[in-house]
Amino acid sequence: MYKFLLIIFLASATLAAQPAEPLRELAEARNFYVGAAIQSRLLLNDDYANTLSREFNMIATEYETKMCEIQPFQGLYDFAATDAMIEFAEAHDMAVRGHTLLWHECFPDWLARQSAQLNREEAIAIMQDHITTVVERYKGRISAWDVVNEAFEDDGRLRQTPWLQMIGPDYIEMAFQFTHDADPDALLFYNDYNAEVMNTKSDAVYEMVADFVARGIPIHGVGLQAHFITGTIREGGHINPIRLTENIERIGELGLQVHITELDLRHDGPATDYLLNLQAENYGEIFDICLAAEACTAVITWGFTDRHTWIPQFFNNPEAAPLLFDRDFMPKPAYFAVAAALAQEETEE
């Protein structure tokens, strides 16, 4: 009889293909956020909406809160998509990361057309109007903002963004101050890629945020995008876990938080079993690193189903499968590796 019951149990567990507890319950038991970037129109798909609300306790707005989308014409704001995503999050007890207030991409055409004619004061006024209008609307509803995204080049110099050219280097601290003025309770992050481990770019980011902290510019954290390549998370690899931990810890020593903000693990060619298992190992390691670092309080994947991800088109690989769920919303090995990492007992300090 016992053997019969065991077979039934194992079969049901396999068929269910989900662990006993959803990721969000495992995360909440550790006062941790596991999130996903979303798109409003996809919430109309039941599989998408149900998987999202069951498994995640945080969302990020993947593109619809960016300036070119939310202020498509000067002074004309389109909040519908962001409203819908926030209403969904609130209905399912999920925190919201607002992405992003200032970026050199999704820079609206109406502003690009006049940027060469604007003086510094006029540009500052446009920036302040945008930030204040958007952040005040969502005051108390968006808990963390990516205030400025990708302001540095890989060599550590400031990127020659239109904002830098119109205003000067202090556009960044102004953006943080304007955001804080509009919602004093929101957590304000600087967000970037290729600045995850100890390197020239992360040094430049660190020096900037350390200066902000020293001067009392309101900032609460650094977002590490973490768009990684499967198989490169290892000592001697592009993402050395020790150097990632060092960077997270030095940011934490400033009193700032770290969010892994856009995690996905791409690969070349088809998603073979070998790659899916290596991907799972890498996802588990990234979560282990963040969970072990006191300053790291959230991991957000950039999407959650391989059906909707920027990777295939951007990296010209239609077979790319970078996320935790497959195209049919079934959990992949990566999902179970993340569940295992979240289920581990917190190590005693």
Ligand code: G3I
């Ligand atoms: O949803 C519309 C669809 O209805 C329409 O038919 C189609 C053609 O116009 O556009 C679709 O929207 C596109 C959207 O992605 C969803 O696919 C937008 O035009 C397109 O601009 C948008 O691109 C986003 C991109 O940022 C620019 O905002 C990507 O989703 C998003 O993944 C990407 O995310 C960036 C982060 O913000 C910063 N870090 C890098 C990351 C990847 O590039």
